Amino acid sequence: MIIGVARLWHEANSFSSTRVGREEFLAREWLKGSAAIAHYRDTSTELGGAIEWAAGRDDVTLVVSRCASAPPGGPVEQALLDAIIDEIVSDPNFDSVDGLYLSLHGACSGTGDLAPETTLLQRLRQRFPTLPIAASFDMHCCPTETLVSALNVATVYRTYPHVDMDRAAKRALDLLAMNVMRGVRSRVLMHRIGRVLPSFNMRTDGDGPMADIEAEALALERKEGDAILGVYPYASFAYADLPATDAGALVTTTDDARAQRVGNALAQYMFCRRAAFCPALPSADECLARQPWCSGRRVAVLDPADNPLSGGMADTPGLLAAALRHELPPGSVLAFFHDPALVAHLHEQGEGTRLSVTLGGRHDRRFGEPVTCQVEVALLTAGRFVNSGPMERGVTVDLGPTAVIRTGPLSIIVTSVCQSPNDAEYFRLHGMDPEEIPLLLAKAKNHFRAALGSAFDEIHQVEVAGPAMADTAALPYRNLPPARFELGEPLDTTTSRTRSEA
Known part of the structure; x- marks a missing residue:
């Protein structure tokens, strides 16, 4: 089993006056092939997780294409984004792969293309109409319907702080391998809530609304059985002024009817918890x-x-x-x-x-x-x-x-x-x-x-x-309606729990 791997990881803040170019990618990650494997081996990252996953099996070879990551910042220079996408999509080393795994943030934006990850998935799906494709995402992703329809598998970080990046990759690869080895073709369905959830109160390492939502997602996943392969909430990124910025759930499934029921249930649960995300600082x-x-x-x-x-x-x-x-x-x-x-x-x-x-x-x-x-x-x-x-x-x-x-x-x-x-x-x-x-x-x-x-x-x-x-009303949104930020009464979170209380 040969698995192609690529990575495009950047979170774009639409209100930053900076633009992200090649220098920012070179400072964080601009790797390929054996250099990428050497760099990420034994790290708690998606690539580290993929390397460990492959090392634990005797039937897997990883083919690593361009892995590009820059620290969050303003939009990425469009020419650079186009070059990254072209390199991944046209990589001749993918000619013989049995499946593709992509490490994506999900809230990238270019100076021209407002949904570059969607562009990447569209073009990969055009090149590989029937190939199983899996992706892992940051909790603050902004997926589009077109992106989701190109995937067979999607996972999302379940922790914030994000200490499960490697686990998100391994789970995506497990499900990808199932598609390859068993001949099944799972799908990904998306369910939005019509709101953007601010991340100030989003920690999962204790009490809080996101911890409750993750627990509900896992309970729904266990309850529905084998046809529901993954239930992942995502919060979206409040500072990405993109049409797709909207919280919701991604469900990987082999049964659309069950997935619709599960996704709708989780989206409703998230919507009901929305006010708990609103901070008063x-x-x-x-x-x-x-x-x-x-x-x-x-x-x-x-x-x-x-x-x-x-x-x-x-x-x-x-x-x-x-x-x-x-x-x-x-x-x-x-x-x-x-x-x-x-x-x-x-x-x-x-x-x-x-x-x-x-x-x-x-x-x-x-x-x-x-x-x-x-x-x-x-x-x-x-x-x-x-x-x-x-x-x-x-x-x-x-x-x-x-x-x-x-x-x-x-x-x-x-x-x-x-x-x-x-x-x-x-x-x-x-x-x-x-x-x-x-x-x-x-x-x-x-x-x-x-x-x-x-x-x-x-x-x-x-x-x-x-x-x-936190005061999003003070920022000049152009693509998001004000209703996306209507959450209810703010929550007073001026002080976290103290060390002794924790």
């Missing part, structure tokens, strides 16, 4: 004014609006401006600003230099004016580390050259590549022990909790102006 000033660290508790304050894994640019100045208005505990850290030119200048100046720097507002000033402050260059690094996980464990991360600058009690990390501060090794690279930071201000969201949630007594999310802010 305090401002950064309101949170910092309470000084939640004053009793010796260790606190993380997250700025989801500029979270790079939601398409943020790590460039909005609001969190820093608020921090400088308050008395912070010694040893406080802000992670991070993405500013390659500033990092290069700091490396030229050297450690110990004192100078004036301007932070934020580099791309545009829609979300606030730049902040100027006097700093000392405390540390310079080459910016490379290996994730200790659990999310994307074993993956090598290259931030490019980085710097730590210090102003008063606050140390600020500045990087050359925009990668979220979601792993403990990110901080150890910069001479910081996450277990000893009294106050961490981070441009991050739920993925932060996978590796770092247990390091803090309290974790707060705050509302700061940015391309992924």
